[in-house]
Amino acid sequence: MAMYRPKYWGINNQAANDGKRYKVVRFYKNGWETKTIAANLSFSEAQSHCNHTETSSSTCTERAGRRHTKLHGEWFDGYDLDKRGGR
Numbered sequence: 001m002a003m004y005r006p007k008y009w010g011i012n013n014q015a016a017n018d019g020k021r022y023k024v025v026r027f028y029k030n031g032w033e034t035k036t037i038a039a040n041l042s043f044s045e046a047q048s049h050c051n052h053t054e055t056s057s058s059t060c061t062e063r064a065g066r067r068h069t070k071l072h073g074e075w076f077d078g079y080d081l082d083k084r085g086g087r
Contacts, residue, residue: 022046023082024055030073039082046079 023039024046038049053059055077057069069075 018043021082021084022079024049024077024079026075026077028072028075032072032075037077039084041079041082050077050079 020043021039022041022043022045024037024041026035026037028034038046041049049055054062054065057065057074057076060066060069
């Protein structure tokens with residue numbers, strides 16, 4: 001079953017140059033607690049990370065990602081504003 005993946009968290013492309021910082025968060029379907037993967041990223045860096053095939057259980061192919069899926073179930077990385085950084 002495919003997992004819902006938020007579409008850019010309501011952030012538009014103008015956000016790329018707004019000086020705000022973002023964090024990448026790993027979300028789990030089976031109720032595991034979310035985990036911050038990276039912080040203090042630019043919009044482009046956060047978007048680039050989340051668009052990579054190895055940042056979702058439904059698209060990862062490398063051994064580490066498949067093992068993580070086997071241990072924790074379905075997951076994906078998404079991004080949101082990092083309230084600790086930026087303006």
